[in-house]
Amino acid sequence: MELAALQAQQRLLVRQKITLMVNRYVVHVEEADGSEGPMVAFVEQKRLAFKEQVTLYTDESRGQVLAGFKARKVIDLGSGYDVVDDAGQPIGYFKKDFRASLLRSTWHLQQPGLPTITGRERNFAVSLVRRFIDELSWLPYHFDFGVGAHLAFSVERKWSIRDRYTVTINDPRLDRRLVIAMAIALDALQSR
Template sequence: MFDARRYEVRQKIRIGNTYNIYEAGADEPFLESAQKKFRLKEDFRFDDPETGEERFRVKADSVLDITAAYDIVDSRTDERVGSVKRSAKSFFKHEYALLGPDGEQVATVKEDSWLRAVLRRGLTTLIPFSYNIEGSNGDRLGDVSGQFTPVRDRYTIDLADDGLDPRLAVIGTVVIDAIEEN
């Protein structure tokens, strides 16, 4: 699990946010997730689709979406993988910080362009979203590319060969998608 550099996320057609996560080229998902509904704080569980065993959990540290950090924890070891936190400058163009286990920022996930961001929000949500993942020094660590689908989200996460924990990048991207309801 999480040995690849390329992943695909497919949102299922259901009430609420439900996702399947695949390693590139795989026919079967290795994780599935459903966002818990009607909670004061966001709550996600990522399970093994074969066994139903919980592999990761994500919980918001506060009730307010705009100020929340979403902590990602390995359910088997109780190890903190990291967190996702919305940037203060994320109003028109989405931007999130990926924080490592120690709480230090290790990457930023930024929406691709101002123009497309405005068009997505003002004109139509059918324009696929796209994000760049950058290290603290501005190096490219990966990107997230949405694909056009009229009903549910489908996107690819490509990671560079070094520097970023794929668990943080992939699970963090799913959390961002669910928060933004892309």
């Protein structure tokens, strides 16, 4: 899918593929009936890497890079992640707010030319249960990202054996590659 067509999308589906040594995700457009439409990204994250680096490809052939994100520091609970395009040019940045995340997971996302967007778990009760009862980590959770009362986008984990998310984008100015990177990070990096 061309970048302009991707940028026009308002709903995406993210699904994790089960593998042993690599986290893999596929991202599709969500059709009006809720089904998977065309694939827009294929994502791989190596597990147990000293410095997180995740690459987003245009499809499973891994022939063309769509974007990627990489940790700024090797080991740091408050490390940020730079998001770059296929040519390595910056398109944004996100960071977990470690202190605020002790009770309710909170992230900050920046895209040049836009105010900082803050995302946090929608349901405070679910966030507390997930922290204190590890066996319930499969509970669906929802993140809302916005500035004040303006909702820029949301990521909702669905009930499923495998991790599945619906991403709804309300702000047309947001770079979809940055939104996809943040959605993947919520799954791949959330428990760290």
